[in-house]
Amino acid sequence: MGHIHEVSVREATAQDREAIAELMLEAYSQYAAVMPELSWKEYSSSIRESAYGDRPKARIIAEIDGQIVGSVQLFLSSEAAYGKPELGIESPIIRLLAVSPNARGRGIATLLIQESIRRSLELGASTLNLHTSDMMASAIQLYEKLGFQRAYETDIDNGDHLVKGFRLDLDQLQFRQNAVS
Template sequence: MTATPKIIIRDAEEFEQEAIAQIMLEAYQQYASVLSEQRWAQYRDSIRNSVYGKAAHARIVAVLDSEIVGSVQMFLSSEDAYGNPEMGIHSPIIRLLAVSPTCRGKGIASLLIQEAARRSVLLGFSTLNLHTSDMMATAVQLYERLGFQRAYETDIRNGDTLVKGYQLDLRSASLLEDVV
């Protein structure tokens, strides 16, 4: 009988930035065909820049067999996450959740979100936020399955795209059972 490899969720190390950027770009590459060439180039640059930026409170990675296979960034406000204090979000926001296409379906995204939720609770927050768009339908299904609810008041526009806000009530999140 072969042992199932264990997925380790931990903080990213600074020297791992390029590996994280590669996983993120690999994960988000599927949207290149849905976006115009210019929008994809902007999105790709934004993804890469986020890996090297300093605004994130935490950069959480998933490691399988000593290799980074997923990541998520956690910010403590809309000002930190988007440079937009007017949005009025003063609780954690996760951004750029990414799992290598070769490792999808193993629960890695759920583990990364669960860790961000756990950390949010430990910091004294009662909600966890995120933003996504309709082109990320599979991700939306995951978020809703994990208990995120639409937070219409946090919706934003990026050009013609409606970027929908979602929020998880950490006081009643079943995803935190047996974790905190």
């Protein structure tokens, strides 16, 4: 029998930032082929900058054998996440969920989202938000499976494509958890 490698989830440290930037770029590079070149350059630059910026409330990483294989950032508002207070989101938002292509299919994205949900509940939030686009079809399937629903009023049209808003109602989630226990 092969050795099962356990995934651990923890808060990132400042020393993890370059590895997180590389991981996010590796994970998102598959979209370079379907984006206009200038858009990809801007997107990849913003991805790298986000690994070093001070706007996230939390940077959560997943590791296997000490190697970072996944990450997600948790922001407290649409202003912090996107510089867009006009979206009116004053609750946690997850951004830049990334899993190394070599580690996909192991439930790492789900673990990172579950940790984001746990932290959002700790903060007393009633919703957890995210944004994605149709080119990320497998991500959308996962979000919907985990209970996220479209939040049309938070959609962003960035010119190239529609960035769709999704929201998870944590109050309903809490109710379901309490009903089960």
